[in-house]
Amino acid sequence: MTVTSDTRKPYGGNTRSLVLAFDVGTTFSGVSYAILEPNEIPKIHGVTRYPGQEHVAGSYKIPTIMFYDQDGNMKVAGAEADSNAIIDLAEDEGWTKAELFKLRLRPQSMKLKMNGMRLPSLPKGKSAVEVFGEFLGYLFRCTRSFIIDTHAGGSALWRAVEDDLQFVLSHPNGWEGAQQTKMRRAAVHGGLIPDTDAGKARIRFVTEGEASLHACVLNGLAKEMLTGYSGNGFLVADAGGGTLDISSYAVRGTAPLVMEEIAPPDCVFAGSVFVSRRARAFFEDKLRSSKYGTSDSLEHITKRFDETTKRLFRDKKEPQYVQFGSPLDKDLAAGIRQGQLKLTGAEVAELFEPSIEAAINSITHQVETTGGFVKSVWLVGGFAASPWLFGQLQERLAxxxxxxxxxxxxxxxxxxxxxxxxxCDHHVSARMSKFMYGVEFLREYNPDDPDHVARQDRMCELPSGPKLLADAFDCILARGVKVKESSVFTRKYCTEVTSLTTLSVFEVEIWCYRGGTSTPMWINRQAEDFTTLCIVQADLSPLSDSAQSKPGRNGKTYWTIVFSVEIHFGLTEFKARIKWVDSVSPFVQ
Incomplete structure (x- = not known):
């Protein structure tokens, strides 16, 4: 089997289409696209020409940075924003640099360790969603120009598909529904799609781990394993600028190629930017008494470390150098000679160590979770190019x-x-639920249970009479469950209402529990382990005509309403809905 061709599927649509994939990374970003022709296998192209980077042949990435003026207008972005001329102009004009803004979209449950340093401030009057959207808009405009200028008949092609462009936005494994919602809003703000239901439906999401898996299949890295299929699992480690995204899979079929996720994916802040942050703090301490310890000098030395030393480092026994100045730059006490800062290999290795340790711990946990089923790791992403990271993972996982x-x-x-x-190919047929998902329900009060007695202040009485306790947790989808794309997880509930007018604004809160595999009895609204995933709203007023009234306690009339909560988790985007039956016709909302 030839993995790079036989696993590709012809496009099944009836008309020509264009799909654009935006990878907005913490430090670098890129765009790929495919022109979809009916019954033809799509060919993937990359945008390789950006303003300020025309001289670099075949460069697929640009820095994820922008400059804003004092009025909050984006002035320059990407490779142009990294030029010395723009940096000088920005300083003269008082522009604000926007960088690392992707990290501001992270879930609150994902703690960011910045080694005592803070994320750069956002431009005045701008939210993280707006900044993210304006960078998306910049990438979109670059992509449009590239396609029009590069392809024969590019202008006609763009005009034919621009009203129905399809988009795929990738995000770290740890991002959830709230982050996807923010990214959709950013896409609207950036002008990719209109602010309509139809426009928003043109956005698809994929985790960086699953996208990396498909890339491994595309470039042939998976060929040896798939052709000599042994039944073992494998792990994709996407080491980027901000996050390390870990996903484990197993091959379930080779004709066609079908894979399943076999462990809940992981996401840790262990990317290359944190090596740089640790280096910045290290240089500040090392050069504290030197004339090179100024803020500007430290920024320059750190940048040179990023561009050379960090990328080339491979041996902790050899001295390392950061070339940052001219032969006249000298401070022997600080280890600077001929414009070079001398470091020991052990010092540089220590800057990498927390990221490597986090990677080893995450990968080891995945191997243990699968019972040792995982036997190989495929390392991808910008940070994967580091010889030291690659070598250490090989050595410590052996x-x-x-x-x-x-x-x-x-x-x-x-x-x-x-x-x-x-x-286009959709090779993953099942995924593992990362956390536990459920809803609040009312648990019948037991006066003999001390836990129930302690919660008496949360007790209520239904119109029909029973005494119940609020804040009980009912699990609909447990953690670590294999979920196929067609899987639907449903639980039926009932409620009692004393006024049918309340049915028009009926809503259910979907809770996410991150605390472990044991189902909690109660929802702790103050605990970090519990968060609201989404709120599902529905108009149940059609049930008013068929609901049967009943006499309740103290002569009050009430109605019993029966409904179901459905969770769809088979795709990379979580969906929930309320379902009910009116006479013989099912309704969903």
Missing amino acids: PLGVTVSRPDNQTSKAVADGAIGFY
Whole structure:
């Protein structure tokens, strides 16, 4: 089987279409796209020409940075924003640099360790969603220009598809429904889609882990395993600028290629930017008494470390150098000679260590979760190019019987390419639920249970008479459950109302519990383990005509309403809905 061709599926649509995949990374971003022709296997292209980067042939990535003027207008972005001329102009004009803004979209449950340093401020008057959207808009405009200028008949092609463009936005494994909602709002703000239901439906989401899996299949990294299929599992580690996204899979079929997720995916803040942050703090301490310890000098030295030393480092026994100045720059006490800051290999290795340790812990946990089923790791992403990271993962995972491989070409654009592969090929047929999902219900009060007695202040009485306690948790979907795309998880509930007018604004809160595999009895609204995933609203007023009134306690009339809560979790986007039956016709909302 030839993985790079035989696993590709012809496009099944009836008309020509265009799908664009945006990989907005913490530090670098890129775009891939495919022109979809009916019954033809899509070919994936990358945008390789951006303003300010025309001289770099075949460059798929640009820095995720922008400059804003004092009025909050975006002035320049990407590669242009990284030029010395723009940096000087920004300083003269008082512009604000926007960077690392993707990290501001993270879920509150994901704690960010910045080594005592804070995220850069947002431009005045701008939210993280607006800044993210304006960068999306910049990428979109660059992509439109590239396609029009590069393809024969590019202008006609764009005019034919621009009103129905399809988009795939990738995000870290740890992002959830709230982050996807913010990204949709950003896409509207950036001008990618109109603010309508039809426009929003043109956005698809994929985790960076799953996108990276599809990229591995596309570039042939998976070929050896799939052709000599042994039945073992494998793990995709996407090491990017901000996050390390870990996803474990098993092959369930090769004709066609079908894979399943076999462990809840993981996401940790262990990307290359944190090596740089630790380096910045280290240089500040090391050069505290030196004339090179000024803020501007430290920023320059850290940037040179990023561009050279960090990328090339491979041996902790060898001295390392950060070339940042001219031969006249010298401070022997600080280890600076001929414009070079000398470091020991052990010092540089220590800057990498927390990220490597986090990666090892996450991968080891996945191997243990699958009972040792995972035997190989595919390392992709921009940080994967680090010889030290790659070598350390190989060395430390070898005792577990786990091998580590990485593609030889363009690991940095794996997510963007893989997002197109996800849209077109859809190789993953089942995923694992990461957390526990459920709703609040009323539990019957037991006066002999001390826990119930302690919660008497939360007791209520239904019109029909029973005494019940609020804040009870009912699990609809447990953690670590294999969920196929067609899977629907449903629980039936009933409620009693004393006024049918309340049915028009009926809503159910969906809760997410992150605390473990044991189902909690109660919802702790103050605990970090519990968060509201979404609120499902429905108009149940059609039930007014068929609901039967009943006499209740103290002569009050009430009506019993029966409904179901459905959770769809088989795709990369969570969906929930309320379902009910009016006479013989089912309704969903």
